[in-house]
Amino acid sequence: MKKRRPTKVIDQLDREIVLTSAARLFKIQGYERTTVKEIADACNMLPGSLHYRYKTKEAILIDLMRLGLEQVSVELIKACVGESNPAEQLRKGINAHLKVLVTGSDMVYVLLFEWRALQGDARKEMIQLRDRYEALWVGLLKPLAQKGIIHKDVDLDLLRLIGLGALNWVATWFTEEGRYTLEDIGNFVWRIIKQAVVVPGETDI
Amino acid sequence: MKKRRPTKVIDQLDREIVLTSAARLFKIQGYERTTVKEIADACNMLPGSLHYRYKTKEAILIDLMRLGLEQVSVELIKACVGESNPAEQLRKGINAHLKVLVTGSDMVYVLLFEWRALQGDARKEMIQLRDRYEALWVGLLKPLAQKGIIHKDVDLDLLRLIGLGALNWVATWFTEEGRYTLEDIGNFVWRIIKQAVVVPGETDI
DNA sequence: GTCTATACTCTGATAGAC
DNA sequence: GTCTATCAGAGTATAGAC
Numbered sequence: 001m002k003k004r005r006p007t008k009v010i011d012q013l014d015r016e017i018v019l020t021s022a023a024r025l026f027k028i029q030g031y032e033r034t035t036v037k038e039i040a041d042a043c044n045m046l047p048g049s050l051h052y053r054y055k056t057k058e059a060i061l062i063d064l065m066r067l068g069l070e071q072v073s074v075e076l077i078k079a080c081v082g083e084s085n086p087a088e089q090l091r092k093g094i095n096a097h098l099k100v101l102v103t104g105s106d107m108v109y110v111l112l113f114e115w116r117a118l119q120g121d122a123r124k125e126m127i128q129l130r131d132r133y134e135a136l137w138v139g140l141l142k143p144l145a146q147k148g149i150i151h152k153d154v155d156l157d158l159l160r161l162i163g164l165g166a167l168n169w170v171a172t173w174f175t176e177e178g179r180y181t182l183e184d185i186g187n188f189v190w191r192i193i194k195q196a197v198v199v200p201g202e203t204d205i
Numbered sequence: 206m207k208k209r210r211p212t213k214v215i216d217q218l219d220r221e222i223v224l225t226s227a228a229r230l231f232k233i234q235g236y237e238r239t240t241v242k243e244i245a246d247a248c249n250m251l252p253g254s255l256h257y258r259y260k261t262k263e264a265i266l267i268d269l270m271r272l273g274l275e276q277v278s279v280e281l282i283k284a285c286v287g288e289s290n291p292a293e294q295l296r297k298g299i300n301a302h303l304k305v306l307v308t309g310s311d312m313v314y315v316l317l318f319e320w321r322a323l324q325g326d327a328r329k330e331m332i333q334l335r336d337r338y339e340a341l342w343v344g345l346l347k348p349l350a351q352k353g354i355i356h357k358d359v360d361l362d363l364l365r366l367i368g369l370g371a372l373n374w375v376a377t378w379f380t381e382e383g384r385y386t387l388e389d390i391g392n393f394v395w396r397i398i399k400q401a402v403v404v405p406g407e408t409d410i
Numbered sequence: 411g412t413c414t415a416t417a418c419t420c421t422g423a424t425a426g427a428c
Numbered sequence: 429g430t431c432t433a434t435c436a437g438a439g440t441a442t443a444g445a446c
Contacts, residue, residue: 032237158393165374196401
């Protein structure tokens with residue numbers, strides 16, 4: 001009996017290669033301007049082989065976004081787990097989101113900036129996925145409010161929406177060669193939030 | 206001698222009709238998914254007539270962005286002129302930016318979200334235009350720092366970049382039917398900024 | 411599973427009569 | 429300035445041999 005790698009493992013590898021290549025192209029050129037031939041070229045496949053994995057170009061985008069959401073969720077959780085101070089959790093979460101969005105996987109960028117390319121049901125599904133990610137942030141912010149670290153009268157939903165917006169937009173102007181490092185930016189956002197909504201002296205609980 | 210409207214006036218009217226129609230389509234469908242035929246239909250023209258005004262689809266986008274930038278600049282200036290309190294100028298500026306972006310001209314939305322559709326020189330020109338708009342914000346923030354209303358150690362460039370990012374991202378999730386009005390959102394952002402960077406008691410100068 | 415070849419559609423742009 | 433007709437090119441998806 002011949003020994004061989006389980007089919008599943010090979011498929012998973014292919015999936016990552018295809019989606020990583022596609023994400024880079026989608027980020028640079030945009031989804032619409034990128035052709036399936038370019039994607040195939042980028043992962044050393046012929047268009048026919050790519051079509052064997054994904055029947056349509058849209059299917060690639062959808063699967064890519066699912067993986068991107070998984071990646072950013074994992075990074076956010078990793079950054080907070082093992083940190084007992086909830087204020088520090090928030091600070092680390094901000095830095096993690098920035099890092100994975102800007103210097104990490106292109107899939108997260110595409111997830112956030114190309115959802116308009118999807119229509120109908122697919123768009124709805126992606127919005128639901130995005131909501132699920134944002135629910136992780138609710139889970140970070142709620143304990144801070146309950147413990148009195150964040151002022152009682154701060155609207156947590158608005159804080160999340162505005163805060164994530166501020167972070168997401170960074171991806172539109174950040175460059176490695178710019179004046180600011182990602183840490184500079186993360187620290188700045190953290191300081192703003194801390195000074196605006198955190199009760200003084202409560203960050204060390 | 207026949208009396209007739211000066212040619213310039215007619216051209217200017219046509220320009221606004223074309224660009225307004227195009228902006229609405231670009232905002233809903235995105236630039237790439239919108240066809241020149243759709244634009245022509247939307248302004249009751251035939252493709253040939255549209256082509257007489259704009260030789261290429263890209264030329265429409267570029268002119269649209271120029272006009273969008275002009276509009277948002279005018280609204281920002283209008284909101285601040287006649288307000289002597291610099292802190293109040295900032296508050297009104299925030300609301301003006303939000304309003305024109307979200308409920309005002311679709312051109313401003315397109316200006317901010319479709320710059321990736323441009324390539325090469327055209328993209329560089331638009332980035333320069335965006336920088337010119339941001340310079341207006343520098344003009345709002347600098348006096349606040351010089352008068353000691355904003356803490357000396359706040360990086361004004363980061364404050365501008367992060368603040369505008371927070372505002373711009375609102376356009377991706379705001380709906381008229383949602384829980385928050387534009388005023389709610391503007392007030393929230395203003396409060397965050399005020400509590401984070403404004404020296405207490407200095408807002409009434 | 412992979413590769414070649416191609417069908418079919420759409421679109422931006424143009425030519426030229428009026 | 430406007431309209432009809434059309435070209436040339438690009439791009440997605442598919443069929444079918446291997």
